Amino acid sequence: MKEMHAVLAIASRDVLKLLRDRSRLVFSFVFPIIFIGLMGGTLQANLGRAAGFNFIGFIFTGVLAMTLFQSSAQGLLSLLEDRENDFAQEMFVAPVSRYSIIFGKIAGETGVSLFQAIPMVLMAALFRVPLTPFQVLLMVPAAIIACLLGGAFGVAVMSLLGSQRAAQQIIPFLIFPQFFLAGIFNPIKILPWYLAPLSLISPLRYAVDLLRGILYAGTPEYDKIVLFSPATNLVVMAALFAGLMVVGTVAFVRSETSR
Amino acid sequence: MARMIEVRDLVKRYKKADRNAVDGVSFEVGAGEFFALLGPNGAGKTTTISILTTTLRPSAGSVVIDGRDAVRDPAGVRARVGIIFQQHSLDLNLSGEENVRFHAILYGLYPYRPFFRAMPRAYREQLRDLAGVLGLEAEIFKPVKKLSGGMKRKLEIIRGLMHRPRVLFLDEPTAGLDAASRRNLWAYLRDVRAAYDITIFLTTHYLEEAEAADRICILDQGRVVSIGTPEQIKADLLDEFLLLDARDRQALHRELDALGLHVAESGPFKVDLNGHSAQEVISSLRTPLTLLRTSSPSLEDAYLKIVGSSMEAMA
Numbered sequence: 119m120k121e122m123h124a125v126l127a128i129a130s131r132d133v134l135k136l137l138r139d140r141s142r143l144v145f146s147f148v149f150p151i152i153f154i155g156l157m158g159g160t161l162q163a164n165l166g167r168a169a170g171f172n173f174i175g176f177i178f179t180g181v182l183a184m185t186l187f188q189s190s191a192q193g194l195l196s197l198l199e200d201r202e203n204d205f206a207q208e209m210f211v212a213p214v215s216r217y218s219i220i221f222g223k224i225a226g227e228t229g230v231s232l233f234q235a236i237p238m239v240l241m242a243a244l245f246r247v248p249l250t251p252f253q254v255l256l257m258v259p260a261a262i263i264a265c266l267l268g269g270a271f272g273v274a275v276m277s278l279l280g281s282q283r284a285a286q287q288i289i290p291f292l293i294f295p296q297f298f299l300a301g302i303f304n305p306i307k308i309l310p311w312y313l314a315p316l317s318l319i320s321p322l323r324y325a326v327d328l329l330r331g332i333l334y335a336g337t338p339e340y341d342k343i344v345l346f347s348p349a350t351n352l353v354v355m356a357a358l359f360a361g362l363m364v365v366g367t368v369a370f371v372r373s374e375t376s377r
Numbered sequence: 378m379a380r381m382i383e384v385r386d387l388v389k390r391y392k393k394a395d396r397n398a399v400d401g402v403s404f405e406v407g408a409g410e411f412f413a414l415l416g417p418n419g420a421g422k423t424t425t426i427s428i429l430t431t432t433l434r435p436s437a438g439s440v441v442i443d444g445r446d447a448v449r450d451p452a453g454v455r456a457r458v459g460i461i462f463q464q465h466s467l468d469l470n471l472s473g474e475e476n477v478r479f480h481a482i483l484y485g486l487y488p489y490r491p492f493f494r495a496m497p498r499a500y501r502e503q504l505r506d507l508a509g510v511l512g513l514e515a516e517i518f519k520p521v522k523k524l525s526g527g528m529k530r531k532l533e534i535i536r537g538l539m540h541r542p543r544v545l546f547l548d549e550p551t552a553g554l555d556a557a558s559r560r561n562l563w564a565y566l567r568d569v570r571a572a573y574d575i576t577i578f579l580t581t582h583y584l585e586e587a588e589a590a591d592r593i594c595i596l597d598q599g600r601v602v603s604i605g606t607p608e609q610i611k612a613d614l615l616d617e618f619l620l621l622d623a624r625d626r627q628a629l630h631r632e633l634d635a636l637g638l639h640v641a642e643s644g645p646f647k648v649d650l651n652g653h654s655a656q657e658v659i660s661s662l663r664t665p666l667t668l669l670r671t672s673s674p675s676l677e678d679a680y681l682k683i684v685g686s687s688m689e690a691m692a
Contacts, residue, residue: 120485127482127489135470208466208536211430212483213455 124214128222132193133229146234150241153181157303158245169305171339175249178242179333180302183326185238186231186261187268188293193227194272195289198282216371224269231265249333256332263355264325270359271321273366280373296322307342321358324351381544381576382406382429387438389424397436398424400599406578406592408543411570413590414580417684421599422580423463426548429578430460443543456484459537461547465529473517473524473532477504477539484540493518507535510572511565527558531565538573545569547579551586563589584680595683602683614679619648619655622668629664636661 136142158177166173197206197219209219239257242249275292279285298304299316300323309317317323327344328351334340346354382405389399399421406412414422427433429440431451439446445453467476474493478500482489487500508514511531516524524532530550537545547566551559563586570577579590587593587607594604603613622645623629633640633648636658640646645668648658655671 123489124483127479130491131468131479138470205466205468207432207462208480209483211432211455211460213452214483
């Protein structure tokens, strides 16, 4: 009970931080305009017919998964920032389980990421992505799963890298390639042999594919776009989540006291 | 006096370090005592306080606080101590009260509520009491960003006292404060101690700050150099001596030898008094003196002498 309140307090702090950061809020509205509106719009106009599917929907699901995953992963790294700003000291000397701190942090960053998803869905509706209310509803749990996976990825990266400086330098190399390996903007139905295994180990790929499975379900394009069945994606994500969490939390707890 | 903190043969060597940051430190702190750990930068003060507050694991030795072992039962120790860190550890995005509330919930004192007014009455009263003792009633609801350095320190102390700790640790609490805020800090620490009957453990590298403590432990290069009340430390550290010289140095040397005062072969002679009074020495000398000077350095001089070697090494 006590731990649950601690998790709630840690999580709500992150959401409160977002709501008080005006420039971050503005950015979360501008970002989807750029990607879904500008990028999706131009790709749809030029390649949509040739590809034979709705390119804006394709970009929307990709960018949505990317944002949720990346925002959660990066949010977790703020634990390192906190550590260097010395706020984390306050958290780490509290008589609360280290697991609660990490869960609270993941819960908070999930909340923050979901908040940023709202303008994206609005943008998708504006650009006539064929979305039924039922599909939007189905996307909510899928989005939460994407956030949790991103959070676990963030925990693992944070624990293994140790300092914010190292993390900031290395994170782009771990996330940027995933944009292409997971097929955020580019179809990856066909991949050259040397990229196929890399794509399979990209956690983001499964989050994207799950969202696309929902958007394109029952459409003729489904087979052209969706790679695995939603069930397969869910199983892989659950396994990845568990693995990353265990590695990350153990390493994190250990690195904290034994310097 | 009951024992509140017990440190035995504490050793800490950081990974990849070639010497121990803390090298066999032992001391005890009684309940209700105001204890100061004094030493130059790099003496091992922050390392020691980090181990005592469970954020760092020792390489060897034991730490027991209020009956709880810091290595085996860190959560037990954490619940019993309040900590004011060297750097401010407040969340600048929150108000003062929100920072305190976050702490109170994390320490399991109250359930989570999103607003101050939704918090239990006991919390609201406790917060008002503490803000009253520290004179921060007017600012407690303001964003932390808008508070001065001195106010932030007060806020941290309020926060650190919410869970009614037995010991309040302060790691160089005056760092970054102006002179007035510094003086204030000592005044309200005294008030806090009187009001809450709490043990205070602080580190500092300023001698004049340590002098206000009941007991001082001087640390240098990871070892305890001296420990005791400020008066004991003074007696311990101050070496009073006479500087003597005579035209007939050999005669003077013989006389000093006969008195059991051993000095170097060549003059002028530095005579350590070691408990003798200057009067006693001089009155028993017959050789005509050409130089007579007494020297009793201040506590400051003594401290600087102790830490001088490591300060030079740092520079």
